Amino acid sequence: MLKFLKSLMSPGAGTHVTLAESEVISWLAERETSARATLNVEVEEPMRAIRNAAASLQLTVNTLQGADQDPATHPRIKSIAKNSLPLFLRSMNYSLAKELPDDPEEFYEAAVECVKGCLNAVRGQGRYLMVAFPEEMKDIKAGIDAIGREINVMTKAIGRFKEESSRIAAARSASGALSDARQDRERSFAKEERIKERIAGNTGRLDAIAADIARLSADESLLALDAGRARCAGLVKERDDLLRHYASLTMTASHVFRKAEKIAIRRQLAKEVRILKAAMDLLSHHEVATAESIAKALDAACPAVQKMIGNGDIILKNKDERAVFSDTAAFSGEVSGLCTQYSGVANRCREEEESLQSHPVQLQLRSLEREKEQLETMHAREEQEHRDLLVARKELEDAIPLLQEELAKKLGEMRGETVQLQANEPVRG
DSSP: OHHHHHHHHOOOTTOEEEEEHHHHHHHHHHHHHHHHHHHHHHHHHHHHHHHHHHHHHHHHHHHHHTOOOOTTSOHHHHHHHHHHHHHHHHHHHHHHTSOOOSSHHHHHHHHHHHHHHHHHHHHTGGGGTTTTSHHHHHHHHHHHHHHHHHHHHHHHHHHHHHHHHHHHHHHHHHHHHHHHHHHHHHHHHHHHHHHHHHHHHHHHHHHHHHHHHHHHHTOGGGTTHHHHHHHHHHHHHHHHHHHHHHHHHHHHHHHHHHHHHHHHHHTTOHHHHHHHHHHHHHHHSSSOOOHHHHHHHHHHHHHHHHHHHHTTSSOOOSHHHHHHHHOHHHHHHHHHHHHHHHHHHHHHHHHHHHHHHTOHHHHHHHHHHHHHHHHHHHHHHHHHHHHHHHHHHHHHHHHHHHHHHHHHHHHHHHHTSEEEEEOOSOOOO
């Protein structure tokens, strides 16, 4: 029986065999079954012998438990034996009571632990019993040796089985890696088709958008917008000029107001501080104030500043400051007028821009441009994904022959013959 099983696992050296990759897993399963069957056959007799030897050893231990010491034994030896015997028996019984499973590998581990425990007992408390119970201890050592010899027989069989199991596991791993690589390659073709479909769809839509943009750009109604754009450009320039003039005047006034605020704070003039701060906040705001609010703020703040100028608390540094505060009523009127002009021009400019933006053709063009931008981003991403896919597939295609070669080598070493693997996947360009 044993020779027959080994013949299944070891075909003749120097032969060649072709094996489909799809058959590898089942062949390995058969190989594993044969290896386990071989192990079971090889360890059947040692396992039976170990069980018998352990049972015989237990009987010897039981005999020792009721044995009488030689009356001629030295009293000191008797005393030592009396103290050591219970500990020795407890240790031996504990080791021999270990269950010996039916599975060969589990049986082997349990048997080794049993022998280790027995040897520790003999080398421990047992050494004090050698003189008091020489025959019994000799039989116990012989019983342990009998188990040990059978364990040695099992060790060789278990070692061969583990080596074979390791080779089978390595071949399974190599087979799994090759199968995964082939499946990943196949999935990449399906994924590529989906990417190509999306790229084609994006390209078609981008072409349609380009045609629509060209058609709408030639629409005659857009020509009528040129006059509106010119008016809008003129209004934007006028608005910006007014804003620059307003900013120049208010910046000059704010600089002097800031000086006046510091003086008012130092003199604890709360009312003046509040008035000056309100004027500066209005003048420095990012939006142009209304004519009414700016006139009110300046009419309140300018008298306080003029008083400080008249007292010599504030010295005007340049002609712009002197121009402003030489006639604050004129300054207030000029700034208020700028606010009114700016408001009117800004409103007309906004209306003109809204009119241009709301033109139906312009709305369509902007919508198309937005869609075009989104599609171009998606298109670039799809193309990059396609390039990455091709790179990954090339890596798989380079790896597959190596994985196949590695698996064939492992299988060949196990079979004792040259193995040629036949691929399962369809041939693709």
